[in-house]
Structures are given as structure tokens and as C-alpha cells.
Amino acid sequence: MLSQDEILKRMEEWPKHYNPKDIEPKWQKLWLTQEYWEKIFKFDENSEKPVFFIDTPPPFTSGELHMGHAYWVTIADAMARFKKLQGYNVLFPQGWDTQGLPTELKVQYKLGIPKENRDLFLKKCVEWTEDMIGKMKSAMIRLGYRPNWEQFEYRTYHPNYRRVIQRSLIEMHQKGMIRMKQGPVYWCPKCETAVAQSEVGYLEKQGILVYIGFPLKEGGEIVIATTRPELLGATQAVAVNPQDERYKHLVGKKVILPIFGKEVQIIADPDVEKDFGTGAVMISTYGDPQDIRWQLKYNLPVTELVDERGRIKGTGFLDGLKVEEAKKKIVELLKERGYVRKIESIKHNVLSHTERSDCLSPIEFLVKEQVYIDVVPYKGKLLEEYKKMNFKPQRMASKLEEWINNIEWDWNISRQRLYGTPLPFWYCDNLHLVPADISSLPVDPTKSNPPVEKCPHCGLPLKPLTHVADVWVDSSVTVLYLSGFYENKLRFSKTFPADVRLQGTDIIRTWLFYTFFRTLMLAGNVPFKRVIVHGQVLGPDGTRMSKSKGNNVSPMDRIDEFGADAIRMTLLDASIGDDFPFKWDTVKGKKLLLQKLWNASRLAYPFIHGRKLEKPEVLHPIDQWILAKHKEFVEKAIQAYENQDFFVILSMLYEYFWETIADEYLELIKHRLFSDDRSATYTLGRILKDLIILLHPIAPHITEEIYSLIFGEKQSVLLETLPSTEDIKIAEEVVRMGDSVKKFNSLVRTNKVKMRMSMNSQIRVELQGPKQFVEDVMKVEDDLKKTLKITEIAYREADQLDVKISPT
Incomplete structure (x- = not known):
């Protein structure tokens, strides 16, 4: 038995203050070593252990790890560490969504590389991408994130990944699901590319409602209210509701377009809102999605007045003006010529490029030759099959269902950019697509010859398709790529479907939907067993983080001060799916909890370090009591991990560890510890070790440090197994x-x-x-x-x- 002086001396060997700045980087470096990778983090394809596969989002390579990234990084890492402790062979990937317009714009304008020099431009895009990945990866590692970097770190521009993207497209073409056609597309003039329906949404903006008098050919006029007077020249008809008594007598008559002098017919359609404006509307090609429906329904002519850069064309007097400038000018002209009856300032919903927060520009509709994947014909199948996936929280399933129900268009996968996956097709003037040979993938049709000299459908010459793929075409094959769908049947048999898809609410209609759709069409099954949809991390003021509002917080801002573990605990202290504000005061409170754990471990160190603590035949009543509390904590914590209810574990830590163990139990047993009471030392060693193991997925650094100093039987906490409480049988x-x-x-x-x-x-x-x-x-x-x-x-x-x- 150690004397009191020896005990106090040993206690002094342990620093009084927990310093994460020194301890955390040490463990991060160890986790990245070859030895730790092979023993702990490697996914073993030949293992007989059950597999757990987490499909994590490949973030766009912006170079900045924002708080949203930090949140899913922390959730994913906690899940993976828990599953390792549970005995699973964990497939924990990390990808990078590398291709896209933001990188092109940086290279074009920041680096000054012209797009015309294609090879140099693409080379610089890759260099920029790798620089951004380096910055983001360093921040991820600093948070304690440890995926399978060595085996499953992927980039969407890499040849191996592109091969899977292109092969999946060729197979969908073989199934008759991909076609090229000409028609109206969602077009972003700011980004100068087509976009998909999933990338647009309505934003409330200030605008005007102009009431214009349209002369009737037979005399008189009909007044039409419009928010798009600049599209007057593209008007193909005027529509009224057939039940509107004001206009029934005008249906079938002709009106004359002011200024342009063109005659168009008045038609009756039930989709016209009688209560909006005057109840009479212009059908212009194209002002909004409803105009497209009407144009197709009535086979109306098409007049394009807006070009790729959002400027007016084909009018003469408005040509070259941006849409907003043209709106002002034509209103002035209409006023001058006496056609304007009144103008109202309104707030209205404007279809915009909402998927990219740095764009948010209004969408135009242009007629283009584009490549589409059929989606609309499969809506019924999708609405049935998505039910096979379990959602957390369950309410997120309705968001996916709502999106599927709202799909009106097939998926336009063409993008008019350079830095993207080439679509592996050639085409003829009749718009027949000819796919590349699978053996030639990955392929760039602009640099390779087609597999046949002429179109096998009509005999016309073939041209390379210069479009690149929508970025969601890239990221929607993550499960197929990682599971080895095409190239590793053994891994596929063990890993598909993925156990978990982790993502935010903002990409339900993009990443979640497209992965679900493509995997179902190609592999015949849903891609994941479970979908975990987390909420947003808000600014300290409870609103969405924004640099312009000054409430933007980076996880790296004070990580040296408070430590990654305290940040992780703060991020996990909310129910999955809920939005919550991030406050440094909360992080400070979590660090105090970790200091309390450090203090308790420091007290325990002299009594249990290096000793084999065997359970005595008779336990002291106080030790029996704490073991009963411990049994409850362990069982509830394991269940909470299974449900990803990390906040439950953190809540119990305060009640069980801080209030019961630290404030009560340790004080009650101090005198027995100093007298080397076997019941006290055994019980303290057991509950502290179990506590370290169970807290490890949430706070990995401090738990590795304490484990190595006090226990250290193994190289890492992750080589331990989850605590068992079967032997704890305590009377009421x-x-x-x-x-x-x-x-x-x-x-x-x-x-x-x-x-x-x-x-x-x-x-x-x-x-x-x-x-x-x-x-x-x-x-x-x-x-x-x-x-x-x-x-x-x-x-x-x-x-x-x-x-x-x-x-x-």
C-alpha cells in the first residue's frame, strides 16, 4: 500500500490543468500513423466482422471548413468510433466534390487564366482544388476526424471515380433513360449554364406589376397585369380563366401587342388565376414554368428574347440591355405611348438559382439542346421505394416525398462549363446519342474518336458532346463507387446498401434524391438502410450564419483555446434534425466538464494506475450504489449511440458524472482509497474506464490521453470493447x-x-x-x-x- 506522501507525489505527476492545445495534436498525429491505421482505422475487406458503411457528403472544395462541415464531420466521426468499439468493420470514406463553377470562376478571375486555353485552365482548376482540399483536410483532422483516408479518400475529378460516373451514364442510356433533345431549360445568366429543377427555388423579391392595355383587333382593349413587361415581344397568346365572366365574350378574339404590333389570340385556360392582377395574363416564351406548360399544351410558337448572359436580343430597341434594364426601358416606352394603366410595387416570388448561395440570380428559360435523364416516368416507383429507407428524424422522409411529388421535368444533366466530368457521348444532327465503349473509360469525347464512324440510327456524321455533367451526376454515385458496384463484387456483397447516409436538410432534393434515384435504377435497390438528416448550425443570434450579418463563426476560431473535444460536444448537444445556435460560452462550459473529468482522473491515478483490479467478493454499499447508477448510464448511453442521440449522453454526463460521481461518490470514497480499500479501488477503476470508453466517440482526444496514462493496456481506447453490465445485479x-x-x-x-x-x-x-x-x-x-x-x-x-x- 502506498503511503499518503507517495500518493500525493504520484498525483503531482499529473498536470492540474487539461491543455487541449498540447494534447490534441499529439493524438491526431498518432491516429494518422501507419501503425494506428493498420490496427484501428483500416477497412478489412476479408474480415468476418459485420460491416458498417457510412456514406458521408463529399463537400465542395471551397477551402473553408465552416460550422456546417464541422457538424457532420463530428457526427460521422462519433458514429464511426462507436461502431469500432462495438466490433464493426467500419467503411468510413471521405470524398471531395471537386468540379464546379465556383472553382472555374476563381481560376478565371483570381488567377487570370482564360477559359479559351482549355488545357491550362483545367490544370489550374485541379491545382486550385488540391490547395483547397489541403486546407479543409487540415481543419477536419484538427477536429479529430479520422475517416479511411488511406483507402477511401476520393475526388470526383479522378479517373477512377470518373470511370464510375461515365459507366453509370452509359448503362442508363442502354436502359433507354438518357436522351438528347431541344427545348426550354432552366438557365442561370450569371453562371452561364443550364441548371436542373433541383437547383432552383423561389425567393421573395421586390418587383413591379405593370397593368398594360392591349388593343383588341375589333376595338376596345383588355388590360393585362405582368411582372415581366420586357418579354412583351415574346408573347404568343393572352389567357383568361374560362369561368371568368368578365372575359368569356373575348375568348377566341385577337389582340395586338403594344409597340410590337403582333396579333395573338385570347384563349381560355383553367390554370389562369382569376384573382391575380386583372385575371388576364400574357403567355410569353418563356417567363416562368407555367408559360412552358401552356406553350406545350397549345403548341404555341417560340420567340427567344433573352441570351445566355441575360441580355435582350431580337427586338432592336432593347437589344444588349440586361433584363432589369430592359424592364425599365420598355415601361418608359409603354408610358410614352399611352399603354400603361397603372404600376404597383409588389413583393413576389422569383424563380432563382438557389442551390448556390453565392449566386441566387433569377432564372431565365432558354431553348437549348441538352441531355436529360428520364425521371418523371419513375415518380410512382420512387414514391414507393423510398419507404424502404428509415429516416432520422422521421419527419425528413416527408421532405423527400414532397420533392418527388413536385418533380415536373426530367433531369437536365448538361452543363455548359469546362471543369466537369465529360458526358461520354457523341451525337448527330438528329440528336441521337452514341455512347463510348466501356473499355475506353474515362473518356473525353472532344479528344477521342467515336466508337463508330457514323450514327447507327440514321447514318449522319457524329460530333463530340462538349457538355460536362451536372455536379450531382458526380456525387450521386458515391455509394456505387465506394461499395465497388462495378469493380469489387466481394466488397459490394458486404457493404451494399450502405448502413447510413448522413447529410443536411439543404441537400435532400439534390444529393439524397439523385443518389436514391440513380442507385435504384442501376442497382435495383435503395442505396442506404438509414438516412440521418441533421439540422443547421445557426449563428449565436439564432439566425442563419452569414458573413454579411457578422454572425459567422468558424470552428477554427478558438479551437486552440477550448479544444476540439469541447467543440465536438457542443455540436452534438442537440437533437439530430433540429437547428441550434453555436455559442462559444457553451463550448467554454463543455471544457469545464472535460476539466472535471481530468480532475477526477488525476485523483484516481495514484490508486488504480498499473494495478490489476479484481472484483472483491463483497462490495461496500456505496460502491454497490454507484455501480447501480453506472449500469443505468452504460445501458442508456449505448442505446443513445445506436439512435445517434448524442445529446442524451451529454445530458447524462452532467447528472451522472459531474453531480453523482465527481461531487458525491469520489468524496465519499476518498478515505477508503487512501486505506487501499479493494472495493473502492475496483469500483473506481471500473466506472472510470467504462466512462472513458463511452465518452471516446464524442471526445476522443481527452479519453485517449486519460486511457494511456491510467490504463494503457492497449494502444488505443478503440481497441477496447463496449462495457458490459451483465454482472451488475443490485438490490433496490x-x-x-x-x-x-x-x-x-x-x-x-x-x-x-x-x-x-x-x-x-x-x-x-x-x-x-x-x-x-x-x-x-x-x-x-x-x-x-x-x-x-x-x-x-x-x-x-x-x-x-x-x-x-x-x-x-
Whole structure:
């Protein structure tokens, strides 16, 4: 047995303050070593262990790891570490969504590389991408994130990944699902490319509603209210509701377009809103999706007035003006010529490029030759099959269902850019597509010859398709790529479908939907068993983070001060799916909890380090009580990990560890520890080790450090297994006794504070209370006396509980 001086000396070997700035980078470097990778983090394809596959989002390579990234990084890492402790062979990838317009714009304008120099431009795009990946990866590692970097780090521009993208497109073409056609497309003039329906949405903006008098050919006029007067020249008809009594007599008559002089017919259609404006509307090609529906329904002519850069063309007097400039000018002209009846300022919904937060520009509709994947014909199948995936929270399933129901267009996968996956097709003037040979992939049709000299459908010459793929075409094959769908049948048999898809609410209609759709069409099954959709991390003011609002917070801002573990705990202390504000004061509170764990470990160190602690035949009643509490904590924590309810574990840490172990149990057993009581040392060692193991997925750095200093039987906490509590069988009276003791302690300490006495003051105690309570306290009277500095306890049975103290 160690003397008291030896114990205190050993305790001094342990630093009083936990310093994450020193400890965390040490463990991050160790986790990245070859030795740790092979023993802990490697995915073993030949292992007989059950597999757990997490499909994590490949973030766009912006170079900045924002708080949203930090959130899913933390969730994913906690899940992966827990599953390792549970005995799973974890496939934990990390990809990078490398191709896209933002990188092109950086290279074009920041680096000054012209797009015309294609090879140099693409080379610089890759260089920029790799630089951005380096910055983001460093930040991820600093947060304690440890995926399978060595095996499953992928980039969407890499040849191996492109091969899967292109092969999946060729197979969908073989199934008759991909075609090239000419027609109206969503077009972003700012980004100068077509976009898909999933990338657009409505934003409320300030605008005008112009009431214009259209002369009737037979005399008189009909007044039309429009928010798009600049498209007057593209008007093909005027529509009214067939039930609108004001206009029934005008249906079939002709009107003359002001300024342009063109004659168009008045038609009746039930989709016209009688209560909007005047109840009469222009059908222009194209002002909005409804115009497209009407144009197709009535086979109306098409007049294009807007070019790829959002400028007016084909009018003469408006040509070259941007849409907003043309709007102002034509309103002035209409006023001058007496056609304007009134103008109202309104707030209205404008279809915009919402998928890219740095764009948000209004969408135009242009007629283009584009490549489409059929989606609309499969809506019924999709609405049935998505039910095979479990959602957390369940309400997120309705968001996917709502999106599927709202799909009106097939998926336009063509993008008019350079830095993207080439679409592996050639085409003829009749718009027949001819795919590349699978053996030639990855292929760039602009640099390779077609597999045949002429179109096999019509005999016309073939031209290379210069379009690149929508970025969601790239990222929607993550599960197929990682599971080895095309190239590794053994891995595919073990890993498909993925166990978990982790993502945010903002990409339900893009990444989630497209992965679900493509995997179902190609592999015949849903891509994941479970979909976990997390909420957004808000600014400290409770609103969405924005640099312009000044509430933007980076996880790297104060990570050296508070540590990655405290940040991780803060991010995980919310129910999955809920939005929550991020505050550094909360992080500070989490660091205090970690300091409390550090202090408790420092106290335990001299008594349990390097010792084999065997369970004694008889346990002290107080140790029995804490083991009962421990059993409850362990079982609830494991269940919470299974459900990704990390906030439950963190909540229990305060109640179980801080309030019960640190504030009560450790104080009650100190005197027994110094006398080398086997029951106390065994129990303390057991609950502390279990606690370290269970906290590890959430706070990996401090737990590795404490484990290595106190236990260290193995190289890492991750080589341990989850705690078992099967041997803990505690009677109800023991639990009751412990709770009575806890209450007694609290009453004594409260009285000392009220009497302005120090906690070390010697006192006498008079306890009155129910018989059972009194008997519970009497069972451990000696421990209570030593812990609370009590010289004498007088007992009296009474209905009401009361404790009186007096100095000795």
C-alpha cells in the first residue's frame, strides 16, 4: 500500500490543468500513423466482422471548413468510433466534390487564366482544388476526424471515380433513360449554364406589376397585369380563366401587342388565376414554368428574347440591355405611348438559382439542346421505394416525398462549363446519342474518336458532346463507387446498401434524391438502410450564419483555446434534425466538464494506475450504489449511440458524472482509497474506464490521453470493447440507500453554507426523518462522518426530513 506522501507525489505527476492545445495534436498525429491505421482505422475487406458503411457528403472544395462541415464531420466521426468499439468493420470514406463553377470562376478571375486555353485552365482548376482540399483536410483532422483516408479518400475529378460516373451514364442510356433533345431549360445568366429543377427555388423579391392595355383587333382593349413587361415581344397568346365572366365574350378574339404590333389570340385556360392582377395574363416564351406548360399544351410558337448572359436580343430597341434594364426601358416606352394603366410595387416570388448561395440570380428559360435523364416516368416507383429507407428524424422522409411529388421535368444533366466530368457521348444532327465503349473509360469525347464512324440510327456524321455533367451526376454515385458496384463484387456483397447516409436538410432534393434515384435504377435497390438528416448550425443570434450579418463563426476560431473535444460536444448537444445556435460560452462550459473529468482522473491515478483490479467478493454499499447508477448510464448511453442521440449522453454526463460521481461518490470514497480499500479501488477503476470508453466517440482526444496514462493496456481506447453490465445485479434497497445518502450530503453542505462554515469545519449533526431514510444513513455512518467532518450524528424518526448542524 502506498503511503499518503507517495500518493500525493504520484498525483503531482499529473498536470492540474487539461491543455487541449498540447494534447490534441499529439493524438491526431498518432491516429494518422501507419501503425494506428493498420490496427484501428483500416477497412478489412476479408474480415468476418459485420460491416458498417457510412456514406458521408463529399463537400465542395471551397477551402473553408465552416460550422456546417464541422457538424457532420463530428457526427460521422462519433458514429464511426462507436461502431469500432462495438466490433464493426467500419467503411468510413471521405470524398471531395471537386468540379464546379465556383472553382472555374476563381481560376478565371483570381488567377487570370482564360477559359479559351482549355488545357491550362483545367490544370489550374485541379491545382486550385488540391490547395483547397489541403486546407479543409487540415481543419477536419484538427477536429479529430479520422475517416479511411488511406483507402477511401476520393475526388470526383479522378479517373477512377470518373470511370464510375461515365459507366453509370452509359448503362442508363442502354436502359433507354438518357436522351438528347431541344427545348426550354432552366438557365442561370450569371453562371452561364443550364441548371436542373433541383437547383432552383423561389425567393421573395421586390418587383413591379405593370397593368398594360392591349388593343383588341375589333376595338376596345383588355388590360393585362405582368411582372415581366420586357418579354412583351415574346408573347404568343393572352389567357383568361374560362369561368371568368368578365372575359368569356373575348375568348377566341385577337389582340395586338403594344409597340410590337403582333396579333395573338385570347384563349381560355383553367390554370389562369382569376384573382391575380386583372385575371388576364400574357403567355410569353418563356417567363416562368407555367408559360412552358401552356406553350406545350397549345403548341404555341417560340420567340427567344433573352441570351445566355441575360441580355435582350431580337427586338432592336432593347437589344444588349440586361433584363432589369430592359424592364425599365420598355415601361418608359409603354408610358410614352399611352399603354400603361397603372404600376404597383409588389413583393413576389422569383424563380432563382438557389442551390448556390453565392449566386441566387433569377432564372431565365432558354431553348437549348441538352441531355436529360428520364425521371418523371419513375415518380410512382420512387414514391414507393423510398419507404424502404428509415429516416432520422422521421419527419425528413416527408421532405423527400414532397420533392418527388413536385418533380415536373426530367433531369437536365448538361452543363455548359469546362471543369466537369465529360458526358461520354457523341451525337448527330438528329440528336441521337452514341455512347463510348466501356473499355475506353474515362473518356473525353472532344479528344477521342467515336466508337463508330457514323450514327447507327440514321447514318449522319457524329460530333463530340462538349457538355460536362451536372455536379450531382458526380456525387450521386458515391455509394456505387465506394461499395465497388462495378469493380469489387466481394466488397459490394458486404457493404451494399450502405448502413447510413448522413447529410443536411439543404441537400435532400439534390444529393439524397439523385443518389436514391440513380442507385435504384442501376442497382435495383435503395442505396442506404438509414438516412440521418441533421439540422443547421445557426449563428449565436439564432439566425442563419452569414458573413454579411457578422454572425459567422468558424470552428477554427478558438479551437486552440477550448479544444476540439469541447467543440465536438457542443455540436452534438442537440437533437439530430433540429437547428441550434453555436455559442462559444457553451463550448467554454463543455471544457469545464472535460476539466472535471481530468480532475477526477488525476485523483484516481495514484490508486488504480498499473494495478490489476479484481472484483472483491463483497462490495461496500456505496460502491454497490454507484455501480447501480453506472449500469443505468452504460445501458442508456449505448442505446443513445445506436439512435445517434448524442445529446442524451451529454445530458447524462452532467447528472451522472459531474453531480453523482465527481461531487458525491469520489468524496465519499476518498478515505477508503487512501486505506487501499479493494472495493473502492475496483469500483473506481471500473466506472472510470467504462466512462472513458463511452465518452471516446464524442471526445476522443481527452479519453485517449486519460486511457494511456491510467490504463494503457492497449494502444488505443478503440481497441477496447463496449462495457458490459451483465454482472451488475443490485438490490433496490441499495439504490434507495445511495440516493438517501446523496440527499443527506446535500442538506449538510447547504447548512454549512448558510452558517458560513467551511466544508472542512468539524460539526455535530441532528437528523430527523422517515424511518427508512434514517436507517439508510446509519448503514454508512462511518463514511459520512469522514467525508463531511462529522463528529457525531443524532437520529430521530419523524415524518418530515430535517438536518440541523452545530460546530463542535
